[in-house]
Amino acid sequence: MQRRNMMKWLISLPPMLFLLVFFAAPSLIMIVTSFRYPGEFSGLAPLSASDIVSGAPSDLYGLTLETYQFFFSDTLYAEIFLKSFAVATASTLICLLLAYPLALLIARSDKRHRNLMILLVILPFASNFLIRIYAWMIILGPESALNHAVNSLLALMGLPPVMLLFSPFAVLVGMVYVHLPFMILPLYTNLEKHDPVLLDAAQDLGANRWQRFWRVTWPQSLPGVFSGTALVFIPVLGMFAVPDILGGTSDILIGNLIKDQFLGTRDWPFGSTLSIMLMLAVIVTAGLAAWLARPRAAASSTST
Amino acid sequence: MSLLELRNLTRRFDDFVAVDDISLTIVKGEFFTLLGPSGCGKTTLLRMIAGFDTPDSGQILLDGNDITQLAPEKRPIHTVFQSYALFPHMTVAQNIAFPLQMARVAPAEITGRVSRAIEEVRLSAFAQRYPHELSGGQKQRVALARGLINRPRLLLLDEPLGALDAKLREDLQRELINLQKEVGITFIFVTHSQDEALALSQRVAVMNKGRVEQLDEPSIIYSRPASRFVADFIGKINLLDAQVTQLTEASMKLQVASLGMITLPAIKGVAMGDRGVIAIRPEQISVRNTTEPLETIYSFAGKVLDFLYVGDVTTYVIELTNGARMEALLANATPGVARFFEVGDTVTVTWPEAAVQFMKD
Numbered sequence: 001m002q003r004r005n006m007m008k009w010l011i012s013l014p015p016m017l018f019l020l021v022f023f024a025a026p027s028l029i030m031i032v033t034s035f036r037y038p039g040e041f042s043g044l045a046p047l048s049a050s051d052i053v054s055g056a057p058s059d060l061y062g063l064t065l066e067t068y069q070f071f072f073s074d075t076l077y078a079e080i081f082l083k084s085f086a087v088a089t090a091s092t093l094i095c096l097l098l099a100y101p102l103a104l105l106i107a108r109s110d111k112r113h114r115n116l117m118i119l120l121v122i123l124p125f126a127s128n129f130l131i132r133i134y135a136w137m138i139i140l141g142p143e144s145a146l147n148h149a150v151n152s153l154l155a156l157m158g159l160p161p162v163m164l165l166f167s168p169f170a171v172l173v174g175m176v177y178v179h180l181p182f183m184i185l186p187l188y189t190n191l192e193k194h195d196p197v198l199l200d201a202a203q204d205l206g207a208n209r210w211q212r213f214w215r216v217t218w219p220q221s222l223p224g225v226f227s228g229t230a231l232v233f234i235p236v237l238g239m240f241a242v243p244d245i246l247g248g249t250s251d252i253l254i255g256n257l258i259k260d261q262f263l264g265t266r267d268w269p270f271g272s273t274l275s276i277m278l279m280l281a282v283i284v285t286a287g288l289a290a291w292l293a294r295p296r297a298a299a300s301s302t303s304t
Numbered sequence: 305m306s307l308l309e310l311r312n313l314t315r316r317f318d319d320f321v322a323v324d325d326i327s328l329t330i331v332k333g334e335f336f337t338l339l340g341p342s343g344c345g346k347t348t349l350l351r352m353i354a355g356f357d358t359p360d361s362g363q364i365l366l367d368g369n370d371i372t373q374l375a376p377e378k379r380p381i382h383t384v385f386q387s388y389a390l391f392p393h394m395t396v397a398q399n400i401a402f403p404l405q406m407a408r409v410a411p412a413e414i415t416g417r418v419s420r421a422i423e424e425v426r427l428s429a430f431a432q433r434y435p436h437e438l439s440g441g442q443k444q445r446v447a448l449a450r451g452l453i454n455r456p457r458l459l460l461l462d463e464p465l466g467a468l469d470a471k472l473r474e475d476l477q478r479e480l481i482n483l484q485k486e487v488g489i490t491f492i493f494v495t496h497s498q499d500e501a502l503a504l505s506q507r508v509a510v511m512n513k514g515r516v517e518q519l520d521e522p523s524i525i526y527s528r529p530a531s532r533f534v535a536d537f538i539g540k541i542n543l544l545d546a547q548v549t550q551l552t553e554a555s556m557k558l559q560v561a562s563l564g565m566i567t568l569p570a571i572k573g574v575a576m577g578d579r580g581v582i583a584i585r586p587e588q589i590s591v592r593n594t595t596e597p598l599e600t601i602y603s604f605a606g607k608v609l610d611f612l613y614v615g616d617v618t619t620y621v622i623e624l625t626n627g628a629r630m631e632a633l634l635a636n637a638t639p640g641v642a643r644f645f646e647v648g649d650t651v652t653v654t655w656p657e658a659a660v661q662f663m664k665d
Contacts, residue, residue: 201389203376204354205450206406215402219393 034272035063042266067273077257077274081281084253087168088236091175095183095232096225098176103187103224104217107194114192121184129178133245136174140164140246166248174242182231190224191217226289234282254278307332307490308353308458313362315348322348323359324514330458330492335484337493339501340511341537346494349511350460353492355379366457377406382456386463388447390435396446397422397431403454421449440468441476448480452487461493465500477503498538502526510534532663535583540619542589542630543581546662551576558582558662562628566602568662580664586633588659591620591645592652603654606630608645620645622653 037045045062071077106117124132139146142163151161164170194217202212240255247253252260254274261271308330315323323345330336338346351357353364355376364372371379382403390399397418404414422431425445435443444464451459465473465480481504484491495501501508502522509519510533518530529535536543549565550557556570560582568582594605606624613636620632630653634644645651 195387195389197385197387197389198391200356200376201383201385201391202402204356204381204383205403206377206454207402208377211406216391 030272030275034067034269034276035065036269037062037064037066038267038269042268044268067269070270071273071277080252080254080257081277084237084255085281087171087175087253088233090172091179091236092183092229092233094172094176095180096228099180099183099187099228100221100225103184103191106184106188107191108196118185118188121181121188124181130241130245133174133178133242136170136177136246137165140170140173165246166251168247168251170246171243171251171253174246175236175239178239178242179232179236182235183228186227186231187221187224190221190227194220226292230286230289234286237282238278305332306330307367308492309363309365309368310349310353311363311365313349313352313359313364315345315352315357315359321514323352325362326514326516327362328509328516328519330490333488333490334506335481335491335493335504337495337501337505337508338511339495339498339508339537341496344511345514346496346511347462350383350462350492350494353458354381354383354460380457381460382451382454382458383460383462384444384447384451384464386466388435388443388464390443390446390450392435395432395434396427396438399435399446400450400453403450407454409454417453421453425449441472444468444476445479448483452483452489455487456489458490458492461491463495463497465495466497473500480504502538510537512537528661529583529663532581532583532665535581535661535663540586540631540633542584542586544628546580546582548574548576548578548580548662548664556662562624562626563604564626566660568657568660571662574662574664578664580662583661583663584630584655584659586619586631587635589630589632589653589655591622591632591634592654594650594652602657602660603652604628606651606653608647608649608651610647611643611645613643618643622651624653 033044039045102121106114106121109117138144141147142165144164147164150164154161198216198220199212202216207215237253238255238258240253240259243251243253243256244259258271258274258278261267261274306329310326310328313323313326314321326345326349338349340346348357352359355371355374355378359372362372363370366379366381391402394402400421401414401418404417409417419428419431422428425448427442427445427449430438430442435446438446447464461480465476468476477500480491493501493504502525505522507519508522508525510517510525512533518525518534520528520530525534526538529538529541532543535541544563545561546558546566548556549559551570551574554570555567556574557565557567560566566582604624604626606622608620609623609629610621612619612621615636617633617635620634622630622632624630632653636642
């Protein structure tokens with residue numbers, strides 16, 4: 001027994017060390033950073049000389065709540081948070097609407113073809129993420145066939161032309177495109193395990209097509225819906241590349257804001273503060289989702 | 305009066321005929337069983353009655369109305385599936401309420417009917433449990449309550465006792481009979497277990513290769529099997545090849561392989577030269593020590609080859625001097641006697657004339 005326990009620890013030691021060094025420690029550094037003053041040109045002000053830089057009275061080890069005060073003093077940041085949450089929610093919903101029928105189709109098709117279809121779903125990962133986003137730039141660009149077609153259609157209806165690229169629409173398209181497989185996979189994994197005889201039973205007991213879906217398939221698939229939602233919602237929330245490339249100047253999200261604090265404005269403490277606020281928001285959202293999912297999960301973790 | 309009528313139902317899968325021109329009538333209120341080995345077409349037949357499969361030809365009539373093309377959800381016929389198919393995400397009460405909700409029964413009425421149904425199957429303490437928290441027998445009772453709650457015209461049961469252990473199965477068989485009598489709903493039960501078919505049903509249709517071989521009461525199926533298949537499938541039986549060699553109005557003489565000539569009362573539809581088998585149930589054979597006097601004309605000397613002791617009874621395999629092997633079933637009814645014969649004992653095997661039946665091929 002002792003030996004086996006030792007083995008367990010030994011085996012899990014490398015990944016634990018990895019996470020400790022590259023996740024836990026940086027997180028701690030980030031938390032501390034958020035309470036410090038920025039340096040004159042970049043980085044951080046020296047701890048002992050905080051009063052010189054800020055002109056504030058010498059305080060405890062050069063730590064301050066200033067960045068947090070700043071975050072809450074301007075509604076701009078709350079607005080960007082809200083907008084990011086809205087984009088994440090919309091992307092997640094669209095992904096769910098697009099992924100569910102496809103996952104269902106794959107789960108209910110012949111066993112021999114399923115693996116091939118799943119392979120096709122994850123095939124886009126084989127090419128570089130940025131290249132695929134730049135490809136969307138061309139697809140949505142002002143000289144693209146799509147943009148021409150949309151504008152001709154709008155002209156027919158007597159409406160002014162639009163520009164697809166550099167718009168919230170383009171951001172949403174990019175987000176959905178990138179994250180769709182992350183919704184399909186957990187949904188498929190869940191739906192594939194459903195016992196088809198339950199649908200027969202429901203039909204036998206008088207349920208029509210819709211009732212069979214809403215009363216039998218959908219509630220059983222909720223664990224898959226929740227994991228897919230988490231896998232889409234959280235990355236979209238932090239994503240900066242898509243809005244950077246496809247979005248307009250007014251389409252910045254939290255991800256862009258944080259990136260800008262570190263690489264543009266060079267205000268590391270405020271960047272850290274934004275990151276921490278984002279993490280807290282994600283944890284609260286995820287906790288809420290887990291709490292909502294809890295009673296269902298107990299019911300569906302069964303075998304018949 | 306007839307409730308369900310099957311008219312010349314045929315169902316083919318590629319070149320395999322699963323159901324081959326079956327016609328039968330099921331009477332209102334009866335406990336009817338489709339019995340047969342796997343692949344005999346009983347499940348296909350059941351699926352067509354439920355509506356999950358459509359016959360290639362023939363008609364299904366319920367109360368005189370053609371329902372052959374009607375969708376399963378529109379038929380007043382419910383099924384208890386082999387795996388019970390309880391909804392894993394619903395409690396016992398929610399499972400049982402499901403058919404009523406589908407039928408748009410008022411919620412207030414549903415609550416009352418569900419709690420009465422749960423009481424009837426003695427699961428009141430489990431109403432809020434999920435299926436994975438129930439035992440096999442409890443699941444079966446939920447499936448039954450769910451199938452019966454909306455009072456279907458017909459309840460189909462697809463081997464619902466198959467997954468349970470022997471002891472529980474017997475209890476549930478008794479429960480099933482009582483329940484069916486109580487609710488008065490017609491049951492069609494599908495099984496490959498002859499014990500179950502004989503114990504439960506008022507009538508049994510024995511199926512083989514897509515056809516009904518015999519349709520009768522259980523006691524007649526057992527004592528007067530209509531064909532070699534039925535005789536062999538239902539219970540244990542000794543079958544010996546035979547040929548009709550003499551035929552009169554009243555009797556027929558048969559040449560039985562390795563047994564010699566025997567005489568039986570004539571039966572209908574038998575002609576000179578017909579080949580077939582004679583059948584004798586093992587429990588109707590008596591085995592004696594050779595020294596005892598014999599009072600019947602059928603007595604054959606033999607040797608005990610083997611035996612199988614299962615507690616209440618012992619099956620002896622006896623090889624007759626002329627080569628035939630017969631099985632005799634003897635009840636271990638004498639206190640203190642573990643076994644009547646040993647392997648190698650010389651014995652005399654006898655049976656009453658009425659125990660022998662001839663079935664032509």
